[in-house]
Amino acid sequence: QVQLVESGGGLVQAGDSLRLSCTASGRTFSNYDMGWFRQAPGKEREFVARISRSGGTTCYADSVKGRFTISRDNAKNTVYLQMNSLKPEDTAVYYCAADTAPRPCGLGRQSRYFGSWGQGTQVTVSS
Numbered sequence: 653q654v655q656l657v658e659s660g661g662g663l664v665q666a667g668d669s670l671r672l673s674c675t676a677s678g679r680t681f682s683n684y685d686m687g688w689f690r691q692a693p694g695k696e697r698e699f700v701a702r703i704s705r706s707g708g709t710t711c712y713a714d715s716v717k718g719r720f721t722i723s724r725d726n727a728k729n730t731v732y733l734q735m736n737s738l739k740p741e742d743t744a745v746y747y748c749a750a751d752t753a754p755r756p757c758g759l760g761r762q763s764r765y766f767g768s769w770g771q772g773t774q775v776t777v778s779s
Contacts, residue, residue, distance in 0.1 A: 653678065653679070653750075653767060653768045654676045654677070654678050654679040654681070654684060654750050654768045655676065655677045655678045655768070656674055656675070656676055656748050656749070656750060656768055656769065656770035657674065657675050657677075657770055657771070658672060658673065658674045658746065658747065658748050658770040658771065658772060658773040659672070659673050659674075659675075659773060660672040660673050660773060661746060661773030661774045661775045662774075662775065662776070663776045663778065664738055664775075664776070664777055664778070665738075665777070665778050665779075666738060666739055666740055666777055666778065666779050667737060667738065668738050668777070669734070669735060669736045669737075669738065670735045670738065670775060671732055671733070671734045671735070672688070672732065672733040672735065672746055672748075672773060672775070673730055673731075673732055674686070674688075674730065674731045674732075674733075674748030674770055675728075675729055675730045676729045676730070676731075676750065677729065681726055681729040681730075682705055682706075682726040683705060683752065684705060684750040684751060684752060684768075685702060685703065685704050685705050685750070685751040685752075685753070685754055685755065685760065686702070686703050686705075686722075686724060686731040686748060686749070686750055686751070687699065687700070687701065687702040687703075687748065687749045687750075687751065687760070687761075687766055688700040688701045688702075688722060688731075688733045688746060688747070688748055688749075689746070689747045689748075689749060689763060689766075690742075690744035690745065690746045690747070690775075691744055691745050691747070691772075692741075692743060692744040692745075695744075697747070697763060698713065699713050699761035699762070699763065700712070700713055700716055700720065700733070700746070701713070701716065701720060701722035701733060702722070702751075702757065702760050702761060703722045703723065703724055703731065704754060705726075705754065707723065707724050707726070709757075710722050711757035711760060711761060713761070715741075716735075716742075719735065719736050719737045719738075720733060720734065720735050720736070721733070721734040721736075722734075731748055733746070733748075735775070738775075738777045739777060740777045740778065740779045741777075742775060742777050743775060743776050743777050744774075744775060745772040745773065745774050745775075746772060746773050746774075746775055747769055747770055747771075747772045748769075748770045749763070749766035749768060749769045749770070750766060750767065750768040750769075751765050751766045751767065752767060753765065
């Protein structure tokens with residue numbers, strides 16, 4: 653399995669921006685579709701965004717569409733999540749995950765298809 657390490661979380665105010673990074677090691681990064689998920693206290697983990705291995709296809713949850721952007725740099729083995737116009741409801745632990753298979757957006761937002769996960773990074777948005 654690929655090993656994943658997230659970074660970039662922190663405490664910000666509503667309306668601010670943050671960029672999360674997730675660096676992979678152990679396997680060929682460009683062989684994986686990548687995703688971001690989040691889990692708020694007392695809630696189930698939810699899909700945020702997904703990007704294909706080439707970077708050519710992206711998918712977003714409706715709650716973040718237009719505010720968040722997922723991207724990747726295969727030369728740096730890193731996937732990013734640029735988060736703009738942050739809201740208090742974006743407060744959660746954010747996880748990156750890797751999927752070995754290419755999938756369409758409908759199926760690809762299901763966490764069960766992601767076999768490797770990072771440890772998570774906390775994002776807290778104050779009002």
